Amino acid sequence: MTANGNNQTKMVGKQSILFQNAPYIIATASVAGKKESEGPLGSLFDIVNEDPMFGQNSWEEAESELMKEAAEKVIMKAGLANSDIRYLVGGDLLGQLIATSFGIAELKIPVLGIYGACSTMGEAMSIGAMLVDGGYADRVLAITSSHFAGAEKQFRFPLDYGNQRPYSATWTVTGSGAVIITGEDKKISNPAEADVVIKGITTGKIVDYGIKDSMNMGAAMAPAAFETIKQNLEDFGLQPSYYDRIITGDLGDVGSKILIDLLLEAGHDISKNHMDCGVEIFDKEKQDTHAGGSGCGCSAITFAGYIYRKLKTREWNRVLFLPTGALLSQVSFNEGKTVPGIAHAVMVEAK
Amino acid sequence: MTANGNNQTKMVGKQSILFQNAPYIIATASVAGKKESEGPLGSLFDIVNEDPMFGQNSWEEAESELMKEAAEKVIMKAGLANSDIRYLVGGDLLGQLIATSFGIAELKIPVLGIYGACSTMGEAMSIGAMLVDGGYADRVLAITSSHFAGAEKQFRFPLDYGNQRPYSATWTVTGSGAVIITGEDKKISNPAEADVVIKGITTGKIVDYGIKDSMNMGAAMAPAAFETIKQNLEDFGLQPSYYDRIITGDLGDVGSKILIDLLLEAGHDISKNHMDCGVEIFDKEKQDTHAGGSGCGCSAITFAGYIYRKLKTREWNRVLFLPTGALLSQVSFNEGKTVPGIAHAVMVEAK
Numbered sequence: 252m253t254a255n256g257n258n259q260t261k262m263v264g265k266q267s268i269l270f271q272n273a274p275y276i277i278a279t280a281s282v283a284g285k286k287e288s289e290g291p292l293g294s295l296f297d298i299v300n301e302d303p304m305f306g307q308n309s310w311e312e313a314e315s316e317l318m319k320e321a322a323e324k325v326i327m328k329a330g331l332a333n334s335d336i337r338y339l340v341g342g343d344l345l346g347q348l349i350a351t352s353f354g355i356a357e358l359k360i361p362v363l364g365i366y367g368a369c370s371t372m373g374e375a376m377s378i379g380a381m382l383v384d385g386g387y388a389d390r391v392l393a394i395t396s397s398h399f400a401g402a403e404k405q406f407r408f409p410l411d412y413g414n415q416r417p418y419s420a421t422w423t424v425t426g427s428g429a430v431i432i433t434g435e436d437k438k439i440s441n442p443a444e445a446d447v448v449i450k451g452i453t454t455g456k457i458v459d460y461g462i463k464d465s466m467n468m469g470a471a472m473a474p475a476a477f478e479t480i481k482q483n484l485e486d487f488g489l490q491p492s493y494y495d496r497i498i499t500g501d502l503g504d505v506g507s508k509i510l511i512d513l514l515l516e517a518g519h520d521i522s523k524n525h526m527d528c529g530v531e532i533f534d535k536e537k538q539d540t541h542a543g544g545s546g547c548g549c550s551a552i553t554f555a556g557y558i559y560r561k562l563k564t565r566e567w568n569r570v571l572f573l574p575t576g577a578l579l580s581q582v583s584f585n586e587g588k589t590v591p592g593i594a595h596a597v598m599v600e601a602k
Numbered sequence: 603m604t605a606n607g608n609n610q611t612k613m614v615g616k617q618s619i620l621f622q623n624a625p626y627i628i629a630t631a632s633v634a635g636k637k638e639s640e641g642p643l644g645s646l647f648d649i650v651n652e653d654p655m656f657g658q659n660s661w662e663e664a665e666s667e668l669m670k671e672a673a674e675k676v677i678m679k680a681g682l683a684n685s686d687i688r689y690l691v692g693g694d695l696l697g698q699l700i701a702t703s704f705g706i707a708e709l710k711i712p713v714l715g716i717y718g719a720c721s722t723m724g725e726a727m728s729i730g731a732m733l734v735d736g737g738y739a740d741r742v743l744a745i746t747s748s749h750f751a752g753a754e755k756q757f758r759f760p761l762d763y764g765n766q767r768p769y770s771a772t773w774t775v776t777g778s779g780a781v782i783i784t785g786e787d788k789k790i791s792n793p794a795e796a797d798v799v800i801k802g803i804t805t806g807k808i809v810d811y812g813i814k815d816s817m818n819m820g821a822a823m824a825p826a827a828f829e830t831i832k833q834n835l836e837d838f839g840l841q842p843s844y845y846d847r848i849i850t851g852d853l854g855d856v857g858s859k860i861l862i863d864l865l866l867e868a869g870h871d872i873s874k875n876h877m878d879c880g881v882e883i884f885d886k887e888k889q890d891t892h893a894g895g896s897g898c899g900c901s902a903i904t905f906a907g908y909i910y911r912k913l914k915t916r917e918w919n920r921v922l923f924l925p926t927g928a929l930l931s932q933v934s935f936n937e938g939k940t941v942p943g944i945a946h947a948v949m950v951e952a953k
Contacts, residue, residue, distance in 0.1 A: 261736070261737045261738055262688070262737070262739070262740070266712050268738050309937050311933060311934065311937065312937075337613070338805065342717065344698070345697075345931065345933070346696075346697030346698065346756075346931045346932070346933065347695070347697065347717065347719065347929065347930065347931035347934075348717050348929070349929070349930075349931045349933060349934045349939075352929035352934075352942055353934070353939065353942070355808070356807075356808035356809075356810050356942055359807055360807065361617050361805040361806060361807050362718075362805070362806070362807060362808055362944065363716065363718075363728075363729065363805065364716060364717045364718050364944075365714065365715060365716050365717065366693065366698065366699050366715045366717045367713075367715050368698065374714060374715070377714075378714065378729065381732070381733060381736060381738045382732060382736075384736070385612070385732060385733075385735070385736025385737070385738065386612045386613070386736070387612055387613065387732045387736065388613070389613070405697075405933075454689065454712040454713075454714065455712060455713070456707075456710050456711060456712050456713060457703060457706070457707035457713055458707075459707050578698065578699070578700070578703035579698065579700075580696065580697045580698035580700045581697065582662060582696070582697065582700060582756075583662065583698075583700045583703075583704070586660050586662065586663075588700075588704065591703055591704070591707055593713065593715075
C-alpha cells in the first residue's frame with residue numbers, strides 16, 4: 252500500500268492502532284480555576300487563576316485565555332518556540348469551538364480543529380500520535396479546554412438563574428490541559444524519570460443507549476466507554492490487569508458504577524484498577540460537586556497534572572487513558588433527542 | 603524518527619505534506635436540496651430531495667438524514683460495506699456537531715469529529731489522506747454537511763422572521779458531500795477514466811484581519827485563503843499556473859475578488875484559473891443568492907459532484923481544492939468579536 256509497507260503492523264484488530272515506535276509525550280501543561288485548585292489535585296496544576304474571568308470580559312474570552320496560557324506554557328516547558336509545532340490539534344465544548352478559535356489564533360500554528368465533546372483530549376492525542384508516528388509532523392500540540400460558567404451558559408442555564416442540580420449532575424471543570432507529542436527522544440526533564448510514550452490507540456464509535464437526561468451524562472457516556480475498553484482489550488488480546496490504571500474522563504460516580512457493571516457482565520473486571528478523572532478532581536463531600544467533574548478540561552488537566560507525573564515516576568507503567576464525551580447540544584436536548592456517547596482510548600506507558 | 607525513516611520527504615516547507623504514494627479517492631457522493639438541484643450543477647448530484655425536511659421533524663434531523671444518505675451512498679458506490687471503513691472523519695456547522703453525531707451513529711464506524719467551519723471538508727480530506735498514507739487506515743470516509751434552514755437558525759435569524767440580507771451575504775447550501783480515500787489502487791469505474799489522488803496538503807492557520815460582519819464572510823475568509831494558497835505555492839515551489847484550477851470553498855463574489863487582489867499584490871496571479879464553489883453552485887441572477895453559496899456542504903457537494911468528474915475525465919489534471927471557513931458562532935458575533943478565517947488546501951490530481 253504505502254512506501255513503508257508496514258500497514259499490517261499498525262492497524263490492530265477492528266478499531267486500534269499499535270505504534271511500533273511509540274511517540275513521546277515530552278511535556279504537559281495545565282491551567283486551572285480556583286475550585287479545581289482547591290480539589291485533591293490542586294497542587295499539581297502549573298497555573299491557577301483565582302479570577303474566573305481570567306482577566307477577560309466574557310466567559311468565552313476567559314476560556315480562550317486559559318487555553319492560550321496552557322498552549323504557551325507547554326511550549327515553554329518543552330523548550331520550544333511556536334514555530335517548532337507543526338500542528339495544533341484541539342477543541343473545546345462551545346458551539347463552533349470559539350474558545351479554541353480565539354484562544355490560539357495568535358500562536359500562528361496550523362490548526363486541526365476537532366470535536367468529541369469531553370472525549371476531545373483522547374481524539375487530539377490519537378490524531379497527534381498518528382501524525383507524529385507517520386512522519387507528518389515533528390511535533391504536535393494536543394489541547395482542550397472547558398470553563399464551568401461558559402458550559403453552564405452553553406448547555407444548561409445562566410448561572411444567575413441559580414437552578415438546582417440533581418446528584419447525577421457533574422460540575423464542568425474550568426481548565427485547559429496540553430501535551431506535546433513528538434517522535435524525538437528528547438529528554439527535557441530529570442534523566443532518572445521515565446519517558447512517557449503513546450503505545451497505541453482505540454478510536455470509539457458513537458454509542459447511543461437512549462439516555463435523554465442531560466443531568467446524567469455519566470450514564471449516557473458509560474456505554475461508549477464500555478465499548479471502547481472492551482474493543483481495546485479484544486484488539487490487543489489483553490486482560491484489564493495489563494493496565495495499572497484504566498482511567499475514564501468524566502463518568503463521575505454514577506457513570507463509573509455503570510461502566511464497571513457493564514464490563515463485569517462482559518467478563519472484564521476493572522473494579523480494582525479503574526479510576527475516573529471526574530471523581531478524582533473534586534472532593535465530593537467538601538466541594539458540593541455532586542457526581543464529579545466533567546468537561547474537556549477535566550481529563551486534560553488530570554492527565555497533564557497528575558497521570559503524566561505518575562508515569563514519569565514509574566509509579567504507574569501502563570495506563571489506558573479514555574476521555575469520554577456526551578454528544579449533545581442545547582438544541583438537541585431541547586428537541587428531546589437522546590445523548591449519544593463516544594470514548595477514545597489512548598495507551599500511555601512509561602518507557 | 604519513525605520506522606520508515608522517510609519523514610523528511612513527507613513534510614514539505616512550513617505547512618505542507620507531500621504524499622509519496624498519493625492516496626486514491628475511489629468514490630464520491632453528493633446529496634442536495636431542491637434549490638441546489640435548480641442551480642448550474644444541479645444535474646450532477648447523486649441524490650436530490652425536494653423536501654427540505656428530508657422526511658424528518660426538525661432542521662437538525664433533516665441535516666443528519668442528508669449526511670447519513672451521503673455516507674451510505676458513497677459506501678455503496680465504492681462497493682464497500684460499513685465495516686470496510688476504518689475511520690469516518692467529518693463534521694458540520696451546528697453547535698457540538700449534532701448533525702454528524704445523530705446522522706452517522708447507526709453506521710457503527712469509528713468517528714473522528716472535526717470542526718473547521720466551512721473549511722471542514724478540506725480538513726477531513728487532509729486527515730483522511732494522512733491516516734491512509736501512514737497505514738493507520740485502509741479506507742477513510744471524509745464527509746461534511748450543511749443545511750440552509752439549520753444554519754440560518756444557528757447563526758442568524760429564524761426563517762419566519764424574513765430578514766433582509768445584504769448583497770455580501772451568502773446562501774448556505776443544503777447538502778452533504780462524501781469521499782472515500784484509500785491506499786488501494788482499486789478501479790471501480792470505467793478503466794478509461796483517470797485515478798484521482800491526493801498529492802499533498804497545506805494546513806491553514808487561523809487568520810484574523812479584524813472583519814466583524816457576519817453577513818460578509820467572504821471578506822473574513824479571503825485572507826485565510828490567501829495565506830494558505832501563498833504557503834502552498836511557496837512550500838512546493840510552484841506557480842499558480844501549475845494548477846488547472848485553484849478552487850476556494852465559499853468566498854462568493856466579494857471574497858473571491860479580495861483573494862485575487864491579495865495574491866496579485868504578493869506576486870501571484872490566479873485570476874485566470876481561480877474558481878469558487880460558492881459562485882458555481884447557484885445562478886446568482888435567477889436564484890437570488892446574492893454573493894453565492896456557502897456552508898460545509900457547498901464545497902463538499904461541488905467537489906463530489908463536479909470537480910471529481912472533471913478530474914476523472916482528465917479535463918482538469920491538477921486542482922488545488924481549498925475549502926474556506928469563517929470561525930464565528932452566534933455567541934462570538936453577539937459579543938462583538940471578529941470573524942477569524944481558516945482554509946485547508948488539498949492538492950487533488952488525475953493520475
